[in-house]
Amino acid sequence: MVTLGDYLIVSGILFAIGFAGVMLRRNLIVILMSLELMLNAANLSLVAFSRFRLQPSGLPDYNAQIFVFFIITVAAAEVALGLAILVALFRARQTTDVKDITQLRF
Amino acid sequence: MPPLLFWVFALLMLIFGVAVVVNRNPVASALSLVVSFLGLAALFMSLDAYFVGIIQVLVYAGAVMVLFLFIIMLLNLPAEERRQINWLAAAGGIGVALILLVQICAVIGHFQAAHQTLPPLPRSTTDDVWNIGALLFSNYNLPFQIIGVLVLVATIGVVLLSRREPR
Numbered sequence: 001m002v003t004l005g006d007y008l009i010v011s012g013i014l015f016a017i018g019f020a021g022v023m024l025r026r027n028l029i030v031i032l033m034s035l036e037l038m039l040n041a042a043n044l045s046l047v048a049f050s051r052f053r054l055q056p057s058g059l060p061d062y063n064a065q066i067f068v069f070f071i072i073t074v075a076a077a078e079v080a081l082g083l084a085i086l087v088a089l090f091r092a093r094q095t096t097d098v099k100d101i102t103q104l105r106f
Numbered sequence: 107m108p109p110l111l112f113w114v115f116a117l118l119m120l121i122f123g124v125a126v127v128v129n130r131n132p133v134a135s136a137l138s139l140v141v142s143f144l145g146l147a148a149l150f151m152s153l154d155a156y157f158v159g160i161i162q163v164l165v166y167a168g169a170v171m172v173l174f175l176f177i178i179m180l181l182n183l184p185a186e187e188r189r190q191i192n193w194l195a196a197a198g199g200i201g202v203a204l205i206l207l208v209q210i211c212a213v214i215g216h217f218q219a220a221h222q223t224l225p226p227l228p229r230s231t232t233d234d235v236w237n238i239g240a241l242l243f244s245n246y247n248l249p250f251q252i253i254g255v256l257v258l259v260a261t262i263g264v265v266l267l268s269r270r271e272p273r
Contacts, residue, residue, distance in 0.1 A: 001109060001223040001224065002109050002112045002152075002223065002224065003220060003221055003222060003223055004219060004220050004221075004222055005214050005215075005217070005220030005221060006112070006116075007149070007153070008210075008214045008217075008220060009210070009211060009214055010116045010119070010120065010149075012207060012210035012211060012214070013120055013207060014119065014120060014123055014146075015206075015210070016203045016204070016206055016207040016210070017120065017123045017124055017126075017127060017203075018123070018127075019202070019203045019206060020127060020199060020200060020203035021126065021127035023198075023199030023200075023202060023203065024127065024196060024199045024200070025127065026186070027132060027183075027186055029132050029135075029136075029174065029177070029178060029183065030126070030127070030132060030135050032174075033126055033135055033136065033139050033174065034126065034127060036139065036166070036170070037123055037126065037139070037142070040143070040146055040162075040166075043146075043150075043158075043162075044146060044149060044150075047150050047153050047155045047158055048153060050153070050155065051153040051154055051155065051224070052219070052222060052224070052225065053219075054225055054227075058227065058228040059227070059228070059237065060153075060154060060155070060227070060234070062234070062237050062238050062241050063241070063245075065155055065157065065158050065234075065238055066238060066241055066242055066246050068155075068158050069158070069161070069238070069242070070249065070253055072161060072162070072165055072166070073253050073256075073257065074253070074256065075170075076165055076169065076170055077256060077257055077260035078260075079170050079173060079174070080173065080260055080261075080264050081260055081263055081264060081267070083173060083174070083177045084263070084264040084267040084268045085267060086177065086181075087177060087180070087181065087267075087268055088267050088268065090181050096181070096183060097186075
């Protein structure tokens with residue numbers, strides 16, 4: 001049978017993949033996609049906890065699924081804003097590579 | 107859901123998640139991300155969270171990924187050319203991610219409740235969309251309105267950011 005630990009470990013691996021993407025890649029679009037992977041890993045943990053920790057009535061704990069709903073909304077707003085910033089940056093610099101954006105670097 | 111299907115969808119999600127990070131072509135990364143999100147939606151449905159699974163497909167695999175592909179094609183981004191890889195930085199990045207993963211697995215290994223299997227659900231008379239909606243509009247009414255304001259602010263911000271400067 002599938003246990004709660006299996007879901008949590010799959011979610012942890014997904015988070016680590018997203019984290020490695022943020023650390024390793026230099027393309028800003030791929031960094032945004034890796035951020036989405038990390039947010040979704042958190043969503044998977046929340047839904048797993050909601051299903052395994054039942055309410056006294058025997059139904060899943062729907063509070064966690066409401067958090068997932070809010071996270072998805074905030075993530076969608078974040079993607080829209082991030083891509084708008086990226087388009088503005090591309091107009092100014094003609095690049096999406098983080099190695100070429102060093103103006104604020106000490 | 108049988109355990110076999112859980113592992114099939116989990117592996118699908120993780121393999122295409124790695125493909126997102128590894129691909130040098132941004133379009134291939136975005137399409138891999140779609141498959142990864144579909145696998146994740148299947149995992150949500152295996153946890154009886156049908157509403158969350160459906161909005162995962164509609165919002166992420168639908169709207170957000172179309173936005174990503176639209177921007178990639180609008181900017182006409184080429185595949186990243188091979189640059190000299192900074193091996194020290196790459197090893198550091200992979201090392202930090204691996205340490206994080208080991209830490210997560212160690213914590214889950216010492217977590218007693220992690221060994222429990224899926225508890226059976228009663229045959230309920232109401233579906234989970236109804237339950238989530240009732241909770242959202244009663245206990246979480248104020249956060250729901252705040253999130254509406256947040257989406258409005260994000261919309262205005264996107265319009266302001268992508269407007270060309272008047273000359």
